[in-house]
Amino acid sequence: MSSIAVATIINDDKVEFLCQPDETLLDILRNRLGLMGTKEGCGTGDCGACSTIMDGRVVCSCLVLGAEAQGRTIETIEGMANGSKLHPLQRKFIEHAALQCGICTPGFLMAAKALLEVNPNPTETQIRFWLAGNLCRCTGYDKIVRAVQDAAAEIRGETT
Amino acid sequence: MSFDATNSSKSFKSVGTRPLRPDGVDKVTGRARYGADFNMPGQLVARVLRSKHAHAKIKSIDTSRAETVKGVKAVVTAADLPDLTDGDPALFAVLDNCMARNKAMYDGHAIAAVAAIDEKAAKAALKLIAVDYEILPHVTDVDAATLPDAPVLNEAIFTQGVEPKSTRPSNIANRTEFGHGDVDVGFSHADSVVERSYKTEQTHQGYIEPHACVANCNPDGTAELWVCTQGHFVYRQVCADLLGIEVSKLRVTSSEIGGGFGGKTHVWTEPVALALSRKANRPVKLVMSRDEVFRASGPTSATSIDVKIGANKDGIITAATATLRYTSGPYADMWAELGAMTSFACYDLENVKTVGLEVIVNRPKVAAYRAPSAPMAAFAVESAIDELAQKIGMNPVDFRIQNVASEGTQSSYGPIYGPIGIGPTLEAAKAHPHMSAPLGKNQGRGMACGFWFNFGGQTCTDLNISADGTVTIAVGTVDVGGSRASLSLIAAEELGLSYDNIKAVVADTSTLGYNDMTDGSRGTFSTSMATISAARNAIEIMRHRAALMWDIPLGDVYWEDGHAHAAGTKHGNLAPLSVKDIAAEAGKTGGPIAGHSELVADGAGVSFATHICDIDVDPETGSSRVVRYTVIQDAGKAVHPSYVEGQYQGGAAQGIGWALNEEYIYGEDGRLQNPGFLDYRIPVCSDLPMIDTQILEIPNPKHPYGVRGVGETSIVPPLAAIANAVSNAVGVRMTHIPVSPPRILAALTDAKD
Known part of the structure; x- marks a missing residue:
């Protein structure tokens, strides 16, 4: 099979790559572009470890074909911090001990970022349902929810 | 130097605080490298062919067509992993589980594996491996496996722990018994008795990171393994034994681990990756799919348990018994024994008896899962x-x-x-x-x-004082959920330094002495003990160095709050020396300063x-x-x-x-x-x-x-x-x-x- 040329924007950079028709965006990110912060937990869209943001929407990148990224804007965990300045969600995840092993963390951060962009003041229930597509086996989610609540409050300017 | 592990009921400055974990930034920015996040030059991709039968004799495997697929560099079967286990049944179980030898014992049992230049070639080759199976009757249910008409799954297993000795093979691999007192007498004193049977189904640890490794066997007899594991020293030992590699020539590096919960204390595919690398003479990356993780790694036992407890009208339990049947997959293990030991551990009982029965079934080899059994x-x-x-x-x-x-x-x-x-x-x-x-x-x-x-177990820690007075601790227990933070707090506490002055790293198997794995809740318990011991040894050296710097007798130097102090007033008003002060002069007072500790952490x-x-x-x-x-x-x-x-x-x-x-x-x-x-x-x-x-x-x-x-x-x-x-x-x-x-x-x- 011949390769397909794809032009896209990833983390504000113009990125072009060649891919096979059956390669997923996850394969492209990890194997062709070296963006290994996006994790594969299942390959079937059930765990959310590969969550990225495509044109403002959270997607499981294992369910997106590389070729579908043509002309799209993609955000991955590698682009979340502003230089050395962590995004409030990243900082709050560390402060609240919202990660143990950390394999699910990039996916959670992507999903939570997308949530706060559409709903800056979510209730606990809204957070829990928005994040229900991301599996964490270590934390029981308690500290993750609290980290998201705290980051949201900070972004809203309610905490110092 | 002898180490006194007795609790000193001291008050704490660092321990009990909540600083940020040292690996936090790596993990929120995607920089932390897990099992599948590592690559080597020239690396091949491996895929494993797995049985679709619950129980089948492997009459023959023909890999010749698979070997001709363009891009395929090696195909291995059990024949490429000769039995070097020397009669060790636990080691043989690992070998047979990572590549079936005569029989496929469960749906998902590995039959053959391929290493190729890419996944596409590897998958194409798997389809061309021809396996001639003779389907055998199977049993997966814990109770059904113990019935007289159940197919006997392993002719070599005779029930252990029974008198007289068993003369016929059985799916009950062993019987263990615990307790004290006389339960019959106890029940005769009971006013109320509850007797019931219970069942639990098999579950998986469900770590989000599938098993992953990169194996690299060199023609000079050395080898490297990068792997997500709870115990890289144990993986080294098992893999070296199974591959016939000298232990010291196999260097195992533990990646960041994406969850284990006991499931990454067991060797699954790593010997296969090493065998493929040895045959192909190239590095080989092997990552399990989620389907493989469920079918071929990890699960806990399914159980069937009978309990009888009696109490008198004052609410005192007079007797308690339990018979616990635990599946262990195709191989004998000790899961029922652990169940029998733990069942009544919360209570003070005069008469208690538990019996554990280990049951062989056509399910994956059971693995530890958090407080297993x-x-x-x-x-x-x-x-x-x-x-x-x-x-x-x-x-x-x-x-x-x-x-x-x-x-x-x-x-x-x-x-x-x-x-x-x-x-x-x-x-x-x-x-x-x-x-x-x-x-x-x-x-x-x-x-x-x-x-x-x-648990406690074998533990080894190195603590190095850098020239600027900051400290690295190299530990051998994999950090599964924040132990680098807790161990840094421990080192800071013992040395009297700030948490920020300590950097904890998990060392590989070639740079630190042997450590048991992170299991049995031992990571922070045992490695903190070794870290305290190493810190005390380093403090002893720093007292010597301070005595030299001051030119006063060692006995007049004591250690407090991260500083060497001169005792009394006889040496004048000597300002205390900090770790930084002492470290700065180390080159002139005897060289680098380090504390080491090797111990068996008893008393968990x-x-x-x-x-x-x-x-x-x-x-x-x-x-x-x-x-x-x-x-x-x-x-x-x-x-x-x-x-x-x-x-x-x-x-x-x-x-x-x-x-x-x-x-x-x-x-x-x-x-x-x-x-x-x-x-x-x-x-x-x-x-x-x-x-x-x-x-x-x-x-x-x-x-x-x-x-x-x-x-x-x-x-x-x-x-x-x-x-x-x-x-x-x-x-x-x-x-x-x-x-x-x-x-x-x-x-x-x-x-x-």
Whole structure:
């Protein structure tokens, strides 16, 4: 099979790559572009470890074909911090001990970022349902929810 | 230098605080490298061919067509992994499990493997491997496997632990027995008796990171292995033994680990990756798919447990017995034995007897899962305890307190307890606001206790003082959930330095002495002991150096608050020397300063917890929901309380999943029907409430800071706490875990009929 040329924007950079028709965006990110912060937990869209943001929407990148990224804007965990300045969600995840092993963390951060962009003041229930597509086996989610609540409050300017 | 591990009941400056974890930034920015995040030049991709039969003789394997696929560099079968196990049955089980030798013993058993330049070529080659199977009768159910007409799965297994010795092969691999007193006499004194049978289904640890490794065998006889594991030293030993490599020539580096919970204490595919690399003479990367993770790694035992407990009218338990059947997959192991040991550990019993039966079935080789075997035994026992309390008209908390084990109690599995926390956790539960909060309609409250032994084991730590006075500690226990933070706190505490001055790293197998793995809740317990010992050794050296710098006798130098002090006034008014001061002069006073420690960490204090759970059941559908959950557990001393809470919450969440949803479902054909996260449903964020925690600190007398392991016990009570809550909500005793909606609905329907 011949390769397909794809032009896209990833983390504000113009990125072009060649891919096979059956390669997923996850394969492209990890194997062709070296963006290994996006994790594969299942390959079937059930765990959310590969969550990225495509044109403002959270997607499981294992369910997106590389070729579908043509002309799209993609955000991955590698682009979340502003230089050395962590995004409030990243900082709050560390402060609240919202990660143990950390394999699910990039996916959670992507999903939570997308949530706060559409709903800056979510209730606990809204957070829990928005994040229900991301599996964490270590934390029981308690500290993750609290980290998201705290980051949201900070972004809203309610905490110092 | 001798090391005194006795608890000194000191007050703490660093221990007990909540600083940011040192690996936090790496993990929130995607920089942390897990098993699948590592590549080597020239690396091949490996894929494994797995049996689709539950039980089949492998008559022949023809790999010739697979080998001709363009891009394929090596194909291996069991023939490429000759048996070097020298009669060691546990090692042979690992070998046979990683590549089936004569028979496929379960759906998912590895048959052959391919290394190729890319995944496409590897997958194409797998399809061309021709295996001639002779299908054999199978059995996957724990009870069915023990019946006289069950197919005998392994002709070489004769029941161990029975007199007279067994003369016929059996699916019951061994029988173990624990207890004391005379249970017949005890039951004759009982006014009330509860006798019931319980079942639990097989679950998976469900770590989000699939097993992954990169193996590199060099023609000079050396080899490297990058792998996600809970114990790289153990992986090194096992892989070296199976591949015939000298242990020191195999360097194993543990990646960041994306969850293990016991499942990454066992070697699965790593010998296969090494064998492929050896044959292809190139590095080989092998990553399991999620389907493979479910079918061929990890699960815990399915169980069938009979419990009988009697009590007199004063609420004293007069006798207790349990017979526990645990599946172990195709190979003999000790899962039922652990269940038999833990079942009645929370109680002070005059007459107790437990029997463990290890059952061979056509399911994957059972692996440790967080306090392995204890949750199922606790489910059965704590259910019966609750029912007995109801029967004699006592509150379940008071009934447990009445019979609770305490210091000096002879445990049901043998040892006499030192200071333990089960009584205090029960008293805390009794006093907890959760216990008296009102319940809504269709809601029930349950509680349960849990026990885990905790382990210590072989441990080695290096502590190096840098020229600027900052410190690195190289530890050999893999960090599964924040131990680099807790160990840095320990080093800071002992040296009198700031947490920020300490950097903890997990060293590879070639740069540090042997360490047992991170299991048995031993990571922080044992490595903190070695770290304290190493720090004390470094302090001793720094006292010497200070004495040299001051030119005063060593006996006049003492260490306090991170500084060397000159005793008294006879040497004038010498300003104390900091670690930084001493380190700066190290080159002139004897060279680099380091402390080392190699020890066997004895005295892992046993661990107890009590959980309280409220559950809401929809009587129309059988659907249920945990609405409130409280964990109360003894930590000995919580080194980093945030990560102790995290262990409590995480274990509880896993237990909730096990209790309500998770189960391996096998078809009539013996094949696993739900090998994926869609159909094997672990709790998601919207399933759970916040999980409240209460940390008790009953110091472990055999650890300098009083630390006990905290990682595992939290998964022990939830099965029973939830079953008790559901039983109280629906008014029917639930005896089969998971109490999934169909089981609740069936119980409600049965009760109506």
